[in-house]
Amino acid sequence: MRWNTNTFGLRRFLCMPLTLIMLSASMTSAVIPIKTAYGEAAEGTSSQPKNGALGQGPEAKTARSYQTAVSDWKRWVADHAYALHTIQPESWSANGGSIAQDKFSDLDMLIPLLADKRIVYLGENSHGVAEFNLVKTRLIQYLHQTLGYNMVAFESGLGDAALAQGQIKKMATQETMRRSIFGVWWTEETKPLFEYMKETHKSESPLRLAGFDIQVQSPLFQDAKWIPSKGLKDRALQAEQDVRKWRMSKDLSGFRKVKPELIKVYEELLQVVTKNENALKMDYPDEPHIVKLMKRALEDRIRVIQEYNELCIQSNILTEQGDYSGTQPMMEWRDRALASNLAWLATKVYPEERIIVWGHNGHISKAQSLISNMPKSMGELMPEELKRESYVMGLFTGQGQFAENTREPVQLDPMIPGSMEDILTAAGQPYTFMDLRYRENERGNSWMFERMIASYQVMMPMPLELRRHFDGVLLIKQVKMPTYLPHKK
Template sequence: MKKLVKLNKKKGKSQITMLALSTALTGIVGFSSVSSASAAVPTITEKLTIENDLTVKQARTSNETIIEWKNWVNDRAYSLTSIQPEKVEQQKIPSSNFEDLEMLKPLLHDKRIVFLGESSHGAAEFNLAKTRLIQFLHQEMGYNVLAFESGLGNAMNAQGQIGKQTAEQTMKNAIFGVWWTKETLPLFDYVKKTQNTEQPLVLAGFDIQQQGPFTNGDWLQNSQLAKQLKDTENELVDWSFGKDLKGYQKAKPSIVKVYTQVKSQVKLKEKELKAAYPNEPHIVKLMERILSERIRLANEYVELDIQSNIELEQNNPTTFYKTMEWRDQAMLANLLWLAEEIYPTEKFIVWAHNDHIRKAQSEVMGTPYPVKFMGELLPEIYKKYSYVLGIYMAGGETASNNTREPMNVLPPVKGSIEDILSTTKKPYTFIDMRYRQNERGNSWMFEPRLSYSWGFIQESLVPRDQYDGLLLIDKVSKPNYLK
């Protein structure tokens, strides 16, 4: 789950109060589960106050320099004509609809993974823009795997049964509830329509967090074991939100035993698995992987999570940070496994929060998560052949993860990333940084600049050290959530 942050000034220091949001959808640490596909995620509220001696600053800059930067951006930025998802006509979108995205082809022609970030999970326009970008990347550039910051097993389940379900049900099975919106639904309608073409867009997940059942267990043909699996999934969620460390240590062997028993049946029930998941040809390998991950999670992670719950009540974030690192290490391992073992010849699109994908998260000043996330841990060979797009907003309102209440996006700070890019006065502004050398007019890319995470958490980062490109959406709004 992601922690939401409020910054308050106290005795010359930044006091960071972190309230745990009840969805695991931003995804930093811990588990969230739903009792059914459409149920709300259980709420947990943790409070942590950290005295942070670092003051978030950007370099002092003259008005003349800022004007110079803005003139440079005005001359070189690209403006998207639309962020609305395109309509499929006779199993294809007319290529002429993507003329405003043609500038991406030379930037991405040799890239295997395109990371699509977002500074908030609660912005309708982010969902729309990313959907249209995915349509372009898939149809025009052959990116055939779409991997979400959502459960490995849940996406497996959704892909395997995509032919049996509506686009909305596939969406709800595959991804966390923060993206269950009218703005995201066209993406799953598009995914579904591609399944019977020569170039299907395949759904995948790489998160280790629980988000509801990843299988109903019918393929086991053993109702008792299937029920044990379901009960164990729920039990694991309950433990991860608790503080009874000794109790969990006693219960852990029986939890691991159930997952081990189910895993032992996977190859024996290959025929039944393939019948249950006809649209997932890799179902055996995927099912074995998710069960192995559950065993590792039960053995390693949940105790950390419980210890973190105890320490957070004492304003001690030590183990909390360890759980965040554990999660991102596991997400990266899953993503690399998918890229190397399941889809070794395919190109990937990755959908996740900016925090997870940027290249040096631990160097971001002002972030409440000063640890190495998956983007920073990505092997160098993958960094060479990937492109990281950070997506930001300059105004409007975004939604809270758990309450879904609107939150105002703060006005851009003078000289900030949002301020510099918004000089175009266009609704959707893209700038490439990957292939830029430091020159007169673009030094802002190579030095610390302020920006807002979630529209109000002030951070300082060197843009080119974190991203390859930036997309600024001038104004965002709260998503239209589906029940």
């Protein structure tokens, strides 16, 4: 394993819509410290010298070796980890989406962990893993059927998801997916979630869709009957293209010249929303909060034009010079916006709903800024009250293949001996879940409480204090890239 942060070329990650940019300098010093439980001498050791001299006398002991520690950890994991029987989504009824409860018996260990939580985060260390899409769909089915989670919020456009939800009953399933989420999840493995979601809208407890991202995904106004002026609609569609184009630019002065006119377009659209609320509600009847959500989406566009695009352009300029310092403020701005939107959804739009969040490990982490040179993540920027009511589950790969955001296949490197992934494989199961949050530090699980190598982002292993980042981890031992649906024409 080459532990060089430039192994795959940092440049390709910069300012991409979805990829978490890993710039951690800690990779060059990724050494796993050897500790004993509670910071004391391990069983079979002595913390005090005997007879005045260390190592003298018949009772003298020695510290365990690192290999012994790993063996201790693996024995403990084999006894304490939970196995999922399957990651395949369950079959549901054709009249409301109900699923027999005994299909989920292997997931019932989640009940005591999540029964008092309002938000469950489901992460992933890559957007390009088929098994992640499958297991998340099954977990969402379980959380909806068993624990009453009725919202799925994607790391995708807030306005895009609102429009798709607003027409979910009449829109074809695949079109709902394409309209609402980023293209990295347009896969055969994600389709069952949207099929299930649509079916539940025949029941009294539908599973609803939301987004919380601020990036321009697809034009919000392509079918906007609620905009009476053709001239304004054309300007709005052009503005959507321009906002997206300028984010990739290196012409800061040029952007500043057009910025006032771009902002003006979205300010006019905000006025039109207020004047045409009824038309908007009629066009999107399956989203009762469509007016509030559209206003938020337009306000997000204005914030992106005012601040985010400038950060992106500045980062692009620096990156061309081989200076990656501009990526950190850009990344943190986005995560602050994600946190703001998600908190707003949870408290102002759906204050009574329990929410499942679908996003990258790097966004849901509770403590990303603990990693050297990394900005604060959405998870650590959430309000404290919502943090207390949340459970954060990171998903990790074992071996096999994944896909880049470009859909290009990449072969995973072998697991690092003594890494979190290596330790969890000791459970001897293809799908292994471990709770980290409700554990006391003891000899067999001290790996949870110290710096441990894990692939927080796939192919970029780094030292993490796992419990600071995640409440639980799910390891898929063997993975492959998704089966992608064609790009939009």
